[in-house]
Amino acid sequence: xxxxxxxxxxxxxxxxxxxxxxxxxxxxxxxxxxxxxxxxxxxxxxxxxxxxxxxxxxxxxxxxxxxxxxxxxxxxxxxxxxxxxxxxxxxxxxxxxxxxxxxxxxxxxxxxxxxxxxxxxxxxxxxxxxxxxxxxxxxxxxxxxxxxxxxxxxxxxxxxxxxxxxxxxxxxxxxxxxxxxxxxxxxxxxxxxxxxxxxxxxxxxxxxxxxxxxxxxxxxxxxxxxxxxxxxxxxxxxxxxxxxxxxxxxxxxxxxxxxxxxxxxxxxxx
Amino acid sequence: xxxxxxxxxxxxxxxxxxxxxxxxxxxxxxxxxxxxxxxxxxxxxxxxxxxxxxxxxxxxxxxxxxxxxxxxxxxxxxxxxxxxxxxxxxxxxxxxxxxxxxxxxxxxxxxxxxxxxxxxxxxxxxxxxxxxxxxxxxxxxxxxxxxxxxxxxxxxxxxxxxxxxxxxxxxxxxxxxxxxxxxxxxxxxxxxxxxxxxxxxxxxxxxxxxxxxxxxxxxxxxxxxxxxxxxxxxxxxxxxxxxxxxxxxxxxxxxxxxxxxxxx
Numbered sequence: 320x321x322x323x324x325x326x327x328x329x330x331x332x333x334x335x336x337x338x339x340x341x342x343x344x345x346x347x348x349x350x351x352x353x354x355x356x357x358x359x360x361x362x363x364x365x366x367x368x369x370x371x372x373x374x375x376x377x378x379x380x381x382x383x384x385x386x387x388x389x390x391x392x393x394x395x396x397x398x399x400x401x402x403x404x405x406x407x408x409x410x411x412x413x414x415x416x417x418x419x420x421x422x423x424x425x426x427x428x429x430x431x432x433x434x435x436x437x438x439x440x441x442x443x444x445x446x447x448x449x450x451x452x453x454x455x456x457x458x459x460x461x462x463x464x465x466x467x468x469x470x471x472x473x474x475x476x477x478x479x480x481x482x483x484x485x486x487x488x489x490x491x492x493x494x495x496x497x498x499x500x501x502x503x504x505x506x507x508x509x510x511x512x513x514x515x516x517x518x519x520x521x522x523x524x525x526x527x528x529x530x531x532x533x534x535x536x537x538x539x540x541x542x543x544x545x546x547x548x549x550x551x552x553x554x555x556x557x558x559x560x561x562x563x564x565x566x567x568x569x570x571x572x573x574x575x576x577x578x579x580x581x582x583x584x585x586x587x588x589x
Numbered sequence: 590x591x592x593x594x595x596x597x598x599x600x601x602x603x604x605x606x607x608x609x610x611x612x613x614x615x616x617x618x619x620x621x622x623x624x625x626x627x628x629x630x631x632x633x634x635x636x637x638x639x640x641x642x643x644x645x646x647x648x649x650x651x652x653x654x655x656x657x658x659x660x661x662x663x664x665x666x667x668x669x670x671x672x673x674x675x676x677x678x679x680x681x682x683x684x685x686x687x688x689x690x691x692x693x694x695x696x697x698x699x700x701x702x703x704x705x706x707x708x709x710x711x712x713x714x715x716x717x718x719x720x721x722x723x724x725x726x727x728x729x730x731x732x733x734x735x736x737x738x739x740x741x742x743x744x745x746x747x748x749x750x751x752x753x754x755x756x757x758x759x760x761x762x763x764x765x766x767x768x769x770x771x772x773x774x775x776x777x778x779x780x781x782x783x784x785x786x787x788x789x790x791x792x793x794x795x796x797x798x799x800x801x802x803x804x805x806x807x808x809x810x811x812x813x814x815x816x817x818x819x820x821x822x823x824x825x826x827x828x829x830x831x832x833x834x835x836x837x838x839x840x841x842x843x844x845x846x847x848x849x850x851x852x853x
Contacts (some may be wrong), residue, residue, distance in 0.1 A: 402752060409749035413767045413846045423753035456849020458762050474753065
C-alpha cells in the first residue's frame, strides 16, 4: 500500500483568530513495503501528519490516499489499512496483556477462543509468555512497548504508523526494541511510517528519511538510506552510516535552531 | 532485595501511632481520676468501656447499629444506582447533560439537612424519610463525580480504540466507562460519607425514631448518660472507619488496575 499525501496543510485555531500553521503543503508518496522515517525537530507537526494519515485527524486542506500499486484504481478508506503505535502507548490500563492485544479482534466480533489463539501466537513472538494475565501497570516499559506492538500487529493491516514509539524507553531497552522492530519489518515488509526525532534511529531503521522543517512543517529533504538489510545495530559504527548521519545532522541542525528560536519567542510572548 | 534490619524510623513508624493512642487514653483516665471530674461531663475511658460492654450484653448496641447500617445500606444503594446511571447518561448525551445541569447546580449546594422539615411533612418520620434524605444527599457527589469521570475520559485511549476499529458505541462501553471508574469510586466514597451523616442526623431529629445509633445518642444525651453518649460515638467512629476500609478493599477487588494507574 502506497500512502500518497497531497498538499496537506494543517492550521490549528489560535487565540485572536490567528491560526497556527502546523503543516504547510506536505506532498509525499510513502512507498509500499518500505520503511520511511519522518524526522524533524519537536513541534514540526510530524505527529499531526501521522494522525492525518491514520484518519484520526482531519487536515485543514489537502488529501491522503491509500493506493495498492497492484490495483491502483481500487479505493481504500483512510484508516482501514493502517494501524497506529502511539508514543505514550495508549494501552488500556484495565485490560490485561492478552485482552489489550486482542482488543481489535474483539471489536470486530471475533469469538474469544479465536482471538485468544491469535493473541497467544503474538505474545510468544514478542516474548511475553507468562504475562498474558498481567495488567499493563505491572509491566516494565519495554514489556508494555511489546504489548503495544503486538496489539498493532494482530490487526494484520498493511500499513504501520509509529509515532515516536521508543522515545520514552531507556537507552538499552530502546536498542532491543529497535532490533525487534527491524526483525519484524524484515519478515513482514509492511509499509511503515515512523516518526522520530533521533537521527541514528531514523538511519538505522529506514529505507527513506523524510527530513521536516521547523514549524510550519514542510519537507526539507528526502534522504535514501541504501544500507543493506537485514540490518542490526552493528551498522551504527560503519562509515556509510556515519556519512548519512553527518548529512542528516547538518540538515536537522538548522531546523532545531529555528525551532529553539520559535520556542523562546513563544515563551517571551506569554 | 529488602534490607533485613528495620531502621529506627521504621520501628517508630510502626509503634508510635498505637503508643500515642494508648497514652492519650491513659492520660484521659488519669485526668478524670485525679481531678475527680463528674462522669456527667467527662466519663473515664474505663467507665465508657463498661457501658460499651453493657450495651453489647443487653443487645441494644447490636440492634441499633444493625438498624442504622441497614438504613445506610439502602440509602447508599439507591444513591449509587441513580447517581452512577444519571452520571453515565449525562456523560454520553449532551442533551441529558444540558437538561440535568441546572437542577444539579441548584440542588447540590443546598444543605440537605434543610430538607428535613419538608420531608417529614411529606413522608412522616418513618423509614421512608430517613432513606430518602440519605439517598438524596448521597446522590449528588456520585452523579457529579461520575459525570466528570466520563467527560475526562482519556482522549488518547479513545483515539487508539477508534484506530483499532471500535465503533462510537464500542468506544463508550469499552473505553469511556472503564476509564471513568476511578472517578466513580471517588464519588461513591464521598456519597457513602454523606449518607452515613444524614442517616444518623435523621435518626436524631425530634423523636422521629425508636431505633438506630442516632436515636441511642440523643436518648442518652437527654438523660445525661454521658458514658452512653461516648460509647455510641466510639461505635460510630469505628463503624465509619470499617465501612471506609471495606470500600477500599472492594475498589481494589473490582478494579485492581486503579492501584497501578500512577505508574506510566
